[in-house]
Amino acid sequence: MSDLLKNPVLGNDDIKSEIDGKLQQEEIKFEGTSKAEEREKEMAPPNSIHRSGSRPQLDVSGAAIQGNFEEKDPTILLPNQSDDISHLALDIGGSLIKLVYFSRHEDKSVEDKRKRSLKQRFGIPNGNRRSYPILGGRLHFVKFETAKINECLDFIRSKQLHCGGMVARWPSDGMTNENVVVKATGGGAFKYTDLFKERLGVSLDKEDEMDCLVSGANFLLKAIRHEAFTHMEGQKEFVQIDQNDLFPYLLVNIGSGVSMIKVDGDGEFQRVSGTNVGGGTYWGLGKLLTKCKSFDDLLELSQRGDNSTIDMLVGDIYGGMDYSKIGLSASTIASSFGKAISENKELEDYRPEDISLSLLRMISYNIGQIAYLNALRFGLKRIFFGGFFIRGHAYTMDTISFAVDFWSKGGAKAMFLRHEGFLGALGAFMSYEKHGLDDVMVHQLVERFPMGAPYVGGKIHGPPLGDLNEKISWMEKFVQKGTEIIAPVPMSPPGTTGLGGFEVPLSRGDTLRSDASSLNVGVLHLVPTLDVFPLLADSKMYEPNTIDLSDHGELEYWLTVLSEHLPDLVDKAVASEGGTDDAKRRGDAFARAFSAHLARLMEEPAAYGKLGLANLLELREECLREFQFTDAYRSIKQRENEASLAVLPDLLMELDGMSEVDDFDVFKERMLGSGNTKPPPHKRALLFVDNSGADIVLGMLPLARELLRRGTEVVLVGNSLPALNDVTAMELPDIVAEAAKNCDILRRAAEAGGLLVDAMINIQDSSKDELPSVPLMVVENGCGSPCIDLRQVSSELAAAAKGADLIILEGMGRAIHTNFNARFKCDALKLAMVKNQRLAEKLLKGNIYDCVCRFEPAN
Numbered sequence: 056m057s058d059l060l061k062n063p064v065l066g067n068d069d070i071k072s073e074i075d076g077k078l079q080q081e082e083i084k085f086e087g088t089s090k091a092e093e094r095e096k097e098m099a100p101p102n103s104i105h106r107s108g109s110r111p112q113l114d115v116s117g118a119a120i121q122g123n124f125e126e127k128d129p130t131i132l133l134p135n136q137s138d139d140i141s142h143l144a145l146d147i148g149g150s151l152i153k154l155v156y157f158s159r160h161e162d163k164s165v166e167d168k169r170k171r172s173l174k175q176r177f178g179i180p181n182g183n184r185r186s187y188p189i190l191g192g193r194l195h196f197v198k199f200e201t202a203k204i205n206e207c208l209d210f211i212r213s214k215q216l217h218c219g220g221m222v223a224r225w226p227s228d229g230m231t232n233e234n235v236v237v238k239a240t241g242g243g244a245f246k247y248t249d250l251f252k253e254r255l256g257v258s259l260d261k262e263d264e265m266d267c268l269v270s271g272a273n274f275l276l277k278a279i280r281h282e283a284f285t286h287m288e289g290q291k292e293f294v295q296i297d298q299n300d301l302f303p304y305l306l307v308n309i310g311s312g313v314s315m316i317k318v319d320g321d322g323e324f325q326r327v328s329g330t331n332v333g334g335g336t337y338w339g340l341g342k343l344l345t346k347c348k349s350f351d352d353l354l355e356l357s358q359r360g361d362n363s364t365i366d367m368l369v370g371d372i373y374g375g376m377d378y379s380k381i382g383l384s385a386s387t388i389a390s391s392f393g394k395a396i397s398e399n400k401e402l403e404d405y406r407p408e409d410i411s412l413s414l415l416r417m418i419s420y421n422i423g424q425i426a427y428l429n430a431l432r433f434g435l436k437r438i439f440f441g442g443f444f445i446r447g448h449a450y451t452m453d454t455i456s457f458a459v460d461f462w463s464k465g466g467a468k469a470m471f472l473r474h475e476g477f478l479g480a481l482g483a484f485m486s487y488e489k490h491g492l493d494d495v496m497v498h499q500l501v502e503r504f505p506m507g508a509p510y511v512g513g514k515i516h517g518p519p520l521g522d523l524n525e526k527i528s529w530m531e532k533f534v535q536k537g538t539e540i541i542a543p544v545p546m547s548p549p550g551t552t553g554l555g556g557f558e559v560p561l562s563r564g565d566t567l568r569s570d571a572s573s574l575n576v577g578v579l580h581l582v583p584t585l586d587v588f589p590l591l592a593d594s595k596m597y598e599p600n601t602i603d604l605s606d607h608g609e610l611e612y613w614l615t616v617l618s619e620h621l622p623d624l625v626d627k628a629v630a631s632e633g634g635t636d637d638a639k640r641r642g643d644a645f646a647r648a649f650s651a652h653l654a655r656l657m658e659e660p661a662a663y664g665k666l667g668l669a670n671l672l673e674l675r676e677e678c679l680r681e682f683q684f685t686d687a688y689r690s691i692k693q694r695e696n697e698a699s700l701a702v703l704p705d706l707l708m709e710l711d712g713m714s715e716v717d718d719f720d721v722f723k724e725r726m727l728g729s730g731n732t733k734p735p736p737h738k739r740a741l742l743f744v745d746n747s748g749a750d751i752v753l754g755m756l757p758l759a760r761e762l763l764r765r766g767t768e769v770v771l772v773g774n775s776l777p778a779l780n781d782v783t784a785m786e787l788p789d790i791v792a793e794a795a796k797n798c799d800i801l802r803r804a805a806e807a808g809g810l811l812v813d814a815m816i817n818i819q820d821s822s823k824d825e826l827p828s829v830p831l832m833v834v835e836n837g838c839g840s841p842c843i844d845l846r847q848v849s850s851e852l853a854a855a856a857k858g859a860d861l862i863i864l865e866g867m868g869r870a871i872h873t874n875f876n877a878r879f880k881c882d883a884l885k886l887a888m889v890k891n892q893r894l895a896e897k898l899l900k901g902n903i904y905d906c907v908c909r910f911e912p913a914n
């Protein structure tokens with residue numbers, strides 16, 4: 056099916072950088088429009104990323120009542136409000152405060168003529184974004200120690216999370232906090248009511264803890280693709296939950312104490328059991344026995360422990376033998392802490408490490424066992440474990456998993472949740488009447504992992520980061536201290552507890568993570584305009600990534616490739632911002648941040664969820680944007696486009712002079728037919744374009760022209776945000792307009808597609824009396840990466856796809872790294888140059904710079 060050919064036109068990454076004008080930084084302002092903002096609006100690509108300014112402020116200019124004036128509490132819209140305004144919910148537990156807040160951003164997408172004409176053509180309804188409730192923004196997850204509640208209050212104040220959200224109540228309470236009510240659950244919601252009123256002026260609206268745990272868990276399991284995972288013998292495996300087959304399940308929440316809840320549906324549950332031996336027990340007893348100051352220290356200690364010095368093992372009783380008749384190996388714990396009774400030792404004679412591990416195993420095993428017995432009692436196959444006791448700690452999870460596996464004889468599996476500690480807080484958030492999350496779909500959520508935000512799923516330390524400058528300083532500080540942020544190093548095999556039965560861990564220390572410093576929780580972006588690409592043959596089975604990074608060798612290889620490319624990318628990024636000192640400082644911070652991501656992923660590949668190469672490449676782009684490099688290749692792209700446009704007329708002449716277009720068997724037959732049969736042209740082709748310059752101008756546009764000539768409508772699908780030298784949807788109309796000056800076919804089609812509205816002035820050979828042409832259109836794909844995950848594309852692409860019967864995916868990122876194995880409902884052509892020797896050999900049995908042309912006709 057796959058042919059390898061040489062093609063000099065596709066792909067071009069070897070381009071030198073050039074200094075470009077620096078983008079002015081965003082200014083937060085209250086009224087009017089600053090020059091900086093006007094400039095940014097002009098330059099911002101559709102749905103451009105938000106550039107966070109300093110502290111969020113309310114801009115009440117232009118405030119207007121939405122809906123009925125007679126209503127008691129009408130909604131007031133703040134049209135000029137441009138920064139984070141949040142909804143906040145809290146879970147105040149005995150040990151930790153968990154906080155979930157939502158920040159909404161101004162919709163910066165530009166409704167230009169191209170978009171208006173697309174909307175008409177594809178029947179996209181106006182305002183597919185609900186004006187209220189809030190949707191389109193970010194969900195943040197933050198935690199604090201309850202003992203340091205003042206830090207939490209400072210954080211809320213500094214971010215103004217207590218200011219009541221996007222709506223103010225009319226008319227009496229306006230923008231003051233007086234009648235602002237914050238949803239809260241957990242015992243602290245009662246205990247700290249007065250403190251919140253005193254310090255922040257807000258009232259805590261108490262929500263039932265069990266209600267919250269269940270609705271938080273249900274939301275996560277339905278809305279996040281890789282939320283649940285199993286953890287056995289050090290191996291983490293993500294589990295795809297079928298939304299329609301979620302219930303019933305047992306939810307085990309391990310906080311200070313433990314609740315076991317049988318969940319039968321949304322809001323349908325029963326607390327069937329629990330145990331008072333939980334996280335508080337581990338911490339409390341551990342503190343007394345080891346003098347450890349914190350839970351995390353205690354957990355850390357356990358990693359160096361050997362519990363056999365203190366636990367009584369089956370072998371201790373049976374003279375080193377297994378008790379195989381009842382399935383107990385010699386190394387099975389017969390009695391936790393049991394050795395202490397027969398030895399003439401005092402507490403000081405035991406190592407704190409051993410005590411901590413013994414305690415951890417005792418408690419985790421006990422919870423796992425009770426959970427399984429309850430699952431058995433109610434015939435539940437699935438058990439999900441949450442709560443901050445787990446802390447992503449490999450040993451804890453392995454111990455719980457072992458207990459469930461052992462007692463169920465392999466019939467039941469323990470599953471864990473990435474947002475383990477935030478179930479209650481999320482549930483409290485869900486209890487706001489209008490939060491907009493009720494019917495969020497998996498494909499509308501994108502998780503991102505911003506760097507430099509110690510409060511975002513990170514360790515509890517330092518003041519909240521306000522702006523980019525603080526973030527950069529934070530990165531610099533870490534580097535100076537030589538801690539945490541380290542360059543990628545050759546890695547050891549993925550961590551394993553080597554549990555292999557309920558035995559002494561074979562490996563510990565470095566390979567066992569306590570994970571207290573990185574909770575593996577990112578920021579959840581809600582993007583209501585994302586859709587599943589409707590032409591996927593089977594969206595449930597679709598896997599965008601071709602290369603599986605769970606293979607250790609692949610992971611190491613690609614992390615090294617990205618690490619080696621970093622200096623060159625930083626040079627380009629800094630040059631794209633004028634090479635100023637500020638740009639250099641940001642470039643440095645970006646390099647450190649991205650290196651830290653790579654180091655983190657080397658250490659724990661599944662830290663950010665299921666990892667594929669596409670995620671890595673996207674992470675790099677996101678990281679660039681985080682440090683305000685909005686388009687590192689901007690001037691390089693421009694120069695390449697200009698150079699290519701200059702030779703386009705010659706190429707078109709050459710192509711027109713050819714008797715037959717270079718082609719391959721099946722595609723050729725589909726396009727040109729054989730013998731006397733002339734196949735009908737495709738109705739509409741979607742061309743997923745890739746790079747700027749020769750790639751688009753001399754490759755994809757001439758291909759589009761051939762299709763148009765045959766009467767096929769052409770939709771050019773470009774990126775929503777810049778990524779490397781990829782051409783964006785915003786840039787395409789100008790490129791097409793330039794190309795159209797040399798080509799009637801392109802010109803008429805672009806005109807018919809609404810692309811040339813403003814750009815028709817200099818057309819040299821326009822004749823007015825031509826027949827109307829099939830249209831050439833441009834849509835954005837919803838991505839800002841060199842790869843594309845077709846489960847999450849823009850609504851305009853999804854709409855355009857509905858009438859398409861040919862898909863052309865072009866470029867290494869879109870056609871090889873992702874979608875190489877994707878199957879579609881219609882004809883699909885995958886074209887790419889392979890710019891990596893190893894990939895060329897392994898995947899295609901070819902060589903670097905070979906080109907792939909893969910044609911897969913519709914079934």
Ligand SMILES: CC(C)(COP(=O)(O)O)[C@@H](O)C(=O)NCCC(=O)O
Nearest residue numbers: 066745746841866867868869890891
């Ligand atoms: C980043 C890319 C996917 C972009 O390729 P494109 O999609 O533009 O063809 C590709 O250049 C890539 O995989 N680069 C790393 C390969 C290497 O340098 O070996």
Ligand SMILES: [Mn+2]
Nearest residue numbers: 745746781841
């Ligand atoms: Mn590209």
